Amino acid sequence: MPAIHDTQIFRRWTWQDFERNLARLLMFAGWKGVRLVGGSGDHGADVLAVDGHDHRWIFQCKHTQAGVGREAIDEVREAGRIYGAHTLCVVTSQMPTRGFIEELDRLQRGGLAIHHIGPGDLVALYQQAPEYMPSRPQMRPYQQQAVENGRNALLERGRAQIVLATGLGKTVVMSEIVADLLRDGLLEEGRVLVLAHTIPLVMQLLTSFWRVLPKDVATHRLSEGEVPLDFTGITFATVQTLQTMTPRALEALPSFDLVIVDEAHRVGAAGFSRIIEDLSATRLMGVTATPWRPDGGSIDRWFGEPVFQMGIKEGLAQGYLSDVDYRIMLDGIDWDLVREASVLGYSVQQLNKRLLIPTRDQRAIEIIRDTWERESRRRGIVFSPSQTHARHFAADLRANEFRAEALVSEDSAVQRFVTLSRFAAGELDFVCVVDIFNEGLDVPDVDLLVFLRVTHSRRIFVQQLGRGLRIGEGKDKVVVLDFAADVRRIHAAMELDDSVGRGEVESLAISRAAVNFSDRSLDSFFYEWIADLGSIKNHDADDVVKLPIFDPTQFNFPEE
Structure with a gap:
């Protein structure tokens, strides 16, 4: 300020x-x-x-x-x-x-x-007030390296891309880079613009930057009709705000020494790249946890190749992310279909509907209750398939003596705020959401995730999983109960191994021993049969797939 x-x-x-x-x-x-x-x-x-x-x-x-x-x-x-x-x-x-x-x-x-x-x-x-906040985060070694690499790239080439998995502190890195450049007088006009795609993310970024910046660095907001009187310091804005500005208003904005794009994987969206080009910033930085664009393109053309990367696997290995106990909850498998599938071939949609028998809501709540008590869980997020389902499932949880509320986009701003505040304060055991927690919002103490919706997007899957990956005091691990019975999702849970586009492979560090099925007879089947068909996750729902010939002698095939 x-x-x-x-x-x-x-x-x-x-x-x-x-x-x-x-x-x-x-x-x-x-x-x-x-x-x-x-x-x-x-x-x-x-x-x-x-x-x-x-x-x-x-x-x-x-x-x-x-x-x-x-x-x-x-x-x-x-x-x-x-x-x-x-x-x-x-x-x-x-x-x-x-x-x-x-x-x-x-x-x-x-x-x-x-x-x-x-x-x-x-x-x-x-x-x-002291020069810095008492809660200013201490830099971890990899964050210091990311800051150094990002700063050097901006000064030398004017471009920088940083990829950090959810929970590894990408906002800390962003704000440290800005604080360093401002402190050393390396930004000529002292003006920085930070772009995000939603108002809540703008506000979260703004308050997160405060924890790192000295108290005399001013911050502003450019959104919802608010235009700063003075742009000196750091301005936070939504891309939509810039997109809806008249050409004259856009031209009236001052030049910025540095433009930072949060959730940089969105840069390929319609109109986004035009805004980046119109700003003509001397320096441009993109930061994301998931660099994979939905259309399969690369964000390197805007930000250059990543100058620093750390994914889930590395974060887990170095103890900066919570351990994962991933459990795939199914009632069973149609073994008659298994015999037929390797001969006839089925569409992915048919496999999902006929092969797998998903656990239903009431049974899911029984499993949640057992896990909650046996594993001493403290706070959970339920990902529902719709807002209506989120409300109903929250009501079912309350009927089973859980403190639970839905947190959905159709709620008023006050309702969402009160629910999120109660959840963060430990006054709720569960929040049931659809997509609000996909990006940006984090509660470190979440130690139970429940998937009741299917997503075939690797990016969304990683973002949702990331809600439970932050480490916290007294947190031993995050337990994931996945009730989304889908062959592609199951394969992705066992090993998330798509290329990110440059030859590197990010593997989700969940060992075979840590992936559990509610039906124990499924273990060897999926690992040895479905997992062999590595391309299944790339098929559309209507695509017919020929599965490998099934040899029942290789498995513990259940007796009729």
């Missing part, structure tokens, strides 16, 4: 600046779980945070040119009721009115204490 030497600076801020910089000051002061919620439909809440006594606070921010009246107190009381906060606080950019102070006194005499932070308090908070 810009240096705060006196209260006059608040007059030059927008109301969005005021809310964001309050959140940033709280983080510098050591508060936990700081979240920005201000916006349309926020019900009077602008910032949520947890103090050192684990009390949830709600902050109502009033950025005005005149005094703040009693209405701010009414708004924060309503927000406290909706969000279930322990403590309420009103933050003002100017001194409040006499009526405001009198109402605070009246409520306090009645037993309701509402706190007030004024402009002078904010100046003091800034002056007391």
